[in-house]
Amino acid sequence: MRTVAEHQAVVAALFDAPQPVRLPTPEALGCATLADVDAPLSLPGFDNSAMDGFAVLAADLASASPERPVTLPVTEDIPAGRTDPLALAPGTAHRIMTGAPLPAGADAVVPVELTDAVVGPGEAAPQVTFTAPIDAGKHIRRAGSDISAGSRALPAGTVIGAPQIGLLAALGVTEVTVGRLLRVVVLSTGSELVEPGKPLRHGQIYESNGAMLTAAVTEAGALGRHVHFVPDDIAGFLSRLDEVADDADLIITSGGVSAGAFEVVKEGLSSTGSVEFVKVAMQPGMPQGCGHYRGVPIITLPGNPVSALVSFEVFIRPALRAAMGLDPNRRSVTARLGGDIHSPRGKRQFLRGVLRSESAGDTVVDPIGPPASHHLRYLAEAEVLIDVPADVDELPAGSSVDVHVLR
Template identity: 35%
Template sequence: MPENMLPLEDAQAILLSHIEPTPVIEVPVWRAQGLPVARDIVTDIDLSPFANSAMDGYAVRAADLARASADQPVTLTVVGHEAAGHVFAGAVEAGQAVRIMTGAPVPAGADAVVKYEIVTVSGGDGNEGSQVTFTEPARVGDNIREAGLEARAGEVVVHAGEVLTPAGCGLVASAGAATAPVHTAPRIGVISLGTELVAPGDLPDRGQIRDSNSSALMASAVAAGAEPEFFGIAADDADEIEGLIRRAAASCDFVITSGGASAGDYDFVTGLIEREGEVLFDRIAMKPGKAITFGIFAGKPFLGLSGNPAAAVVGFEMLARPAIRKMLGHPVLPRPRQTARIAHDVRKRGPRRFYNRARVERDAATGELTVTEARSQNSALLSTMQAANCLLEIAEDSKGLKAGDEVSCLRLDIDEGTVL
């Protein structure tokens, strides 16, 4: 391991140990889709609260049809009609049936439902006062969904930490909850550092470049579930940098800067955090993104990322994204990994772990996964990050890869926890 550099996993562990979930709020159930609930959700009634029909047909007493056959059909008298939301007030007695619709409560006395398609209307229109004939027996419970089939009153229908799907939102609503408890979206303060930077809408002069990092990092924050706020561009001036970082720390849950200052990466930034807070690490043994500072400033977690755009995005992916997800109450899980065969040789120099931008695809002929590295791994290029759907992980002690080698790919286009 290079001197003074932390392994990525150690850096992640340090950072996450200083991250806490954000406060809990109640939001409309449908707004909670895709978020983990912060507390168990308990139903106040049985789901369903009554036994109901699984299909359109006739509610009957199974005993009445015990001997029904094609040779000895059984005819019953229809004494009522029950649709969803309409309750038949009486009870089904021997020789009787009730016309019933899907979802309607099974009337008292009935213990089976026979689907409409196998019943013959032998007199009338099939509704109240009609005669209906059956040529098959019915078993107790046929086509009936029992009360409490999904859950009983007092039972947990969604557990704390469980991510609500659209169907889960409906389940929570049926359990009597109009709102769901979730963690607030963390506010992420984003700052770009560098005298050479100008706003995206400005035309740069010689020696200037447009600030792309703020847009990329705020988009990354949104993708992780956070609410970013841009606090501006700071020139290479210690007082100006400190002012913006103090403003961000005062109103945000997490502060993220990108870019260096003065002659060395993060000279002003690291010095400020050392002086006013605590630096927990400032070098990671990975490429791109070696020079990353993490610490605590004004009681808030602070992450200083590389000024190189691709390196900043990779650093965010490896460190800020897990932190944001923890703030939201998600379990701490990595992006899914896939094993694929590298399509070409890859050279590697240096003892750091490499995360090379790449694209993994399935070969139409063989069905095998093949990964192709971006032609350039220059950490200033965002176009290669835009085209990538994975990061090709190359171990610290690797001397390079040969075409056909099996390699590990960290999928950037698939959410954490997805089973591949």
């Protein structure tokens, strides 16, 4: 059997390097930058006030006190957005609003609350009184104090989220080069499958893999599209693949890849000669297949739901994210087992688990549910996958194990 690492390498080889695309900044949400983004200008672009108050020369207030207040004439009113250049004469004050440009000559801003001025809109009073000195530089946002022109705003590999869009917009960056998000079609097969919401007959089950895997694709950052399942009919299956191949960067199927009869995916794609079906030394998820269909990468997963999602986590998610310039790795931690586990020697096992912390600060992982691959309940409860090496058949409670954090 092929090892997990060997099959991971085969799956990764199906994908090309991230494809750069130039997108309007708001549309780059969820994408990753493929190169550093440098600031075309400084933020702030000019010295401005951090408070509503009065721009002053600190030296004019050096002697101010409640007993000996200093009163200055107010010679200008500076709202945010005023564009004409102003200069503050010694012995005067300018009323200034938050974000408004600091007049030349001013070296401090006194908050309005520390004066006798009336807070609120309207014209400035002809004079203002101060009862305390102020340090030079107080309440001033200096030009470039956030970021200076030419410096790196976003490093390569940054995932664009709301804060990144805010920074780029503030810098006037209207477009950004990012990795193109891949279009992934998810297709389930099986004559026993019924669309949720419809009545079940004896021997039928509701189709869940398609919705689950499409959600996994979307969570991984790609553009998932769920194509409703097809019955166990080779011609119908291949016809459905023909329908979706022109609009997909990757096709994922689930079901129909085992060793039994009516394995429509395996039988249908084996005839094309471009898809390889193998057994991987892992549990769950031993039967796997991958290759190309009409030039489009296709990955065929087993039909049991736990096998399908664990296979996605182990093989598809890392390669898919890497192909879009996103970090391919889940967070991994080392934890102590909260109970004994048994594993089939020769197979790398991925058990479901939940984390907890003990009083000593240790991280403990408790295995949950049996290893059988139909137990969706325990998959839904799992916070991590416990990674048990292939050469291990049992581990007692307290043993150290690697776990991959799912949520």
